[in-house]
Amino acid sequence: xxxxxxxxxxxxxxxxxxxxxxxxxxxxxxxxxxxxxxxxxxxxxxxxxxxxxxxxxxxxxxxxxxxxxxxxxxxxxxxxxxxxxxxxxxxxxxxxxxxxxxxxxxxxxxxxxxxxxxxxxxxxxxxxxxxxxxxxxxxxxxxxxxxxxxxxxxxxxxxxxxxxxxxxxxxxxxxxxxxxxxxxxxxxxxxxxxxxxxxxxxxxxxxxxxxxxxxxxxxxxxxxxxxxxxxxxxxxxxxxxxxxxxxxxxxxxxxxxxxxxxxxxxxxxxxxxxxxxxxxxxxxxxxxxxxxxxxxxxxxxxxxxxxxxxxxxxxxxxxxxxxxxxxxxxxxxxxxxxxxxxxxxxxxxxxxxxxxxx
Amino acid sequence: xxxxxxxxxxxxxxxxxxxxxxxxxxxxxxxxxxxxxxxxxxxxxxxxxxxxxxxxxxxxxxxxxxxxxxxxxxxxxxxxxxxxxxxxxxxxxxxxxxxxxxxxxxxxxxxxxxxxxxxxxxxxxxxxxxxxxxxxxxxxxxxxxxxxxxxxxxxxxxxxxxxxxxxxxxxxxxxxxxxxxxxxxxxxxxxxxxxxxxxxxxxxxxxxxxxxxxxxxxxxxxxxxxxxxxxxxxxxxxxxxxxxxxxx
Numbered sequence: 001x002x003x004x005x006x007x008x009x010x011x012x013x014x015x016x017x018x019x020x021x022x023x024x025x026x027x028x029x030x031x032x033x034x035x036x037x038x039x040x041x042x043x044x045x046x047x048x049x050x051x052x053x054x055x056x057x058x059x060x061x062x063x064x065x066x067x068x069x070x071x072x073x074x075x076x077x078x079x080x081x082x083x084x085x086x087x088x089x090x091x092x093x094x095x096x097x098x099x100x101x102x103x104x105x106x107x108x109x110x111x112x113x114x115x116x117x118x119x120x121x122x123x124x125x126x127x128x129x130x131x132x133x134x135x136x137x138x139x140x141x142x143x144x145x146x147x148x149x150x151x152x153x154x155x156x157x158x159x160x161x162x163x164x165x166x167x168x169x170x171x172x173x174x175x176x177x178x179x180x181x182x183x184x185x186x187x188x189x190x191x192x193x194x195x196x197x198x199x200x201x202x203x204x205x206x207x208x209x210x211x212x213x214x215x216x217x218x219x220x221x222x223x224x225x226x227x228x229x230x231x232x233x234x235x236x237x238x239x240x241x242x243x244x245x246x247x248x249x250x251x252x253x254x255x256x257x258x259x260x261x262x263x264x265x266x267x268x269x270x271x272x273x274x275x276x277x278x279x280x281x282x283x284x285x286x287x288x289x290x291x292x293x294x295x296x297x298x299x300x301x302x303x304x305x306x307x308x309x310x311x312x313x314x315x316x317x318x319x320x321x322x323x324x325x326x327x328x329x330x331x332x333x334x335x336x337x338x339x340x341x342x343x344x345x346x347x348x349x350x351x352x353x354x355x356x357x358x
Numbered sequence: 359x360x361x362x363x364x365x366x367x368x369x370x371x372x373x374x375x376x377x378x379x380x381x382x383x384x385x386x387x388x389x390x391x392x393x394x395x396x397x398x399x400x401x402x403x404x405x406x407x408x409x410x411x412x413x414x415x416x417x418x419x420x421x422x423x424x425x426x427x428x429x430x431x432x433x434x435x436x437x438x439x440x441x442x443x444x445x446x447x448x449x450x451x452x453x454x455x456x457x458x459x460x461x462x463x464x465x466x467x468x469x470x471x472x473x474x475x476x477x478x479x480x481x482x483x484x485x486x487x488x489x490x491x492x493x494x495x496x497x498x499x500x501x502x503x504x505x506x507x508x509x510x511x512x513x514x515x516x517x518x519x520x521x522x523x524x525x526x527x528x529x530x531x532x533x534x535x536x537x538x539x540x541x542x543x544x545x546x547x548x549x550x551x552x553x554x555x556x557x558x559x560x561x562x563x564x565x566x567x568x569x570x571x572x573x574x575x576x577x578x579x580x581x582x583x584x585x586x587x588x589x590x591x592x593x594x595x596x597x598x599x600x601x602x603x604x605x606x
Contacts (some may be wrong), residue, residue, distance in 0.1 A: 252449075252451075252452040254447060254449050255449065255451060255453065257414055257445075257451065258445075258447065258451035258452075258453070259453075260414060260440065261412055261414060261440055261443070261444070261445040261467040262440070262464070262469065262513070262514075262517065263437050263438075263440040263441040263465060263469045263517070264465065264468065264469060265437060268468050268469070272464060272465075272468060273453055276455050277453075277454065277455050280455065320397075354455070
């Protein structure tokens with residue numbers, strides 16, 4: 001009779017590990033990939049050194065405009081206009097208020113991932129907009145700063161965060177509406193989503209800033225920023241709705257049936273079983289949509305609001321600082337990149353944390 | 359026997375998918391504590407029949423009464439019925455984003471309003487009964503199919519149902535795991551819960567069922583005690599079916 005004997009587990013062969021093996025596998029696996037690798041190295045060789053020279057080694061980091069001798073970037077321009085880029089026309093003596101809001105934001109973002117208590121999380125999400133608004137706009141004893149003084153990076157971040165926070169629940173409602181069994185709700189949702197998605201953001205901004213006031217009674221005036229925020233929120237909500245719908249469609253019907261058979265009501269079924277799973281699948285797409293919203297906020301320039309990009313354009317017309325566009329735009333590019341890249345990394349961390357399908 | 363003692367009454371139930379007539383004049387009464395096995399070829403309407411019992415499927419004609427509640431279109435009524443009826447699915451349908459324990463306490467806490475502590479106690483009791491209390495903090499996808507199905511059974515039991523419906527509970531399992539699920543189901547049957555089970559496990563039917571029902575083409579063809587059902591089939595259709603499944 002044959003007996004079953006367990007074989008010892010053995011090490012993988014040595015030539016399947018190490019940096020040389022990695023390079024062989026990833027950079028020189030075929031003739032074509034070898035050629036592409038060498039070509040990429042050549043491209044880096046001709047582009048990187050001059051770029052680094054301009055940005056770092058030949059750059060002017062301090063001193064005054066008159067003392068510039070180097071060929072490279074003149075970063076003193078950024079230093080000179082830094083406050084304008086970041087705060088716009090916000091009163092200088094009140095800079096601490098948006099700064100404090102930023103500190104609270106960072107604390108919240110770090111804390112949010114560590115805390116697992118739903119009530120504390122809800123408090124964080126709900127309290128943040130209120131605190132930020134009070135700090136930036138004033139009220140409760142803090143001096144009032146009208147919105148036309150807000151600008152630069154401050155305005156960019158405010159418009160983007162309000163757009164993100166407000167559009168998210170609205171988008172979810174429309175995503176659920178589009179899946180509804182009730183024909184009226186479904187039709188309204190479909191019309192809303194398809195109408196908004198068929199119109200460029202710039203049109204919506206024009207509509208909310210020019211056409212919307214026509215519907216309001218004489219003398220009633222809406223803040224310009226508020227109108228832009230409404231336009232952006234409505235726009236973003238339609239995209240979030242489509243992204244969430246994709247997530248909802250990926251949930252197997254068995255999940256709906258199991259929730260139904262346990263006696264859960266529609267809202268409990270959606271809130272406890274379906275949406276948590278659907279949103280989890282959609283995290284990469286939701287964040288992708290938020291990142292593109294963050295970049296789209298530059299469009300508020302056309303209704304007369306000055307975000308960070310607009311501030312750079314504006315400072316370029318300062319007659320004593322002519323010809324410094326390149327530095328300004330490179331600076332803005334880096335700011336956009338850092339923020340968008342962080343959002344994407346943060347999303348990845350969240351997605352990993354909630355991945356229970358190990 | 360008075361009507362009140364039936365847990366499930368289906369009277370002339372008819373159902374169509376579009377023009378396709380899936381259930382034809384289904385009449386079925388299940389007494390309290392009775393254990394019914396439904397079998398039949400695929401597409402015979404057996405799954406649809408038990409899915410009508412907790413209104414996962416709508417039906418167009420006839421009526422179904424669960425306990426004293428008649429199933430109507432009313433959402434509140436349907437949810438009320440579902441609180442008394444547990445259902446186990448072919449593909450388990452555990453909630454993958456929740457741990458095993460959270461899967462079990464979800465419905466008691468949110469539907470019945472049971473305090474969390476008490477719900478956890480009940481959940482651990484039933485996990486112990488299906489012999490996987492040690493897996494309480496894992497997630498469904500870390501468990502084997504057999505373990506997942508046992509969790510699914512425990513999840514139903516946490517709601518303290520009067521009726522348990524099983525929709526081909528072992529069809530998606532590896533052969534080595536079918537036994538452990540059937541064992542749990544047999545134990546349940548011994549406790550006297552009303553059970554309706556769609557399955558192809560004829561050994562289980564022989565051992566556990568009070569009555570075996572054979573369906574084909576949306577109709578109940580034959581129903582009998584297991585002994586008579588297997589040893590003395592009346593219709594040619596059932597004879598053919600039994601030959602098919604027993605001869606290989």
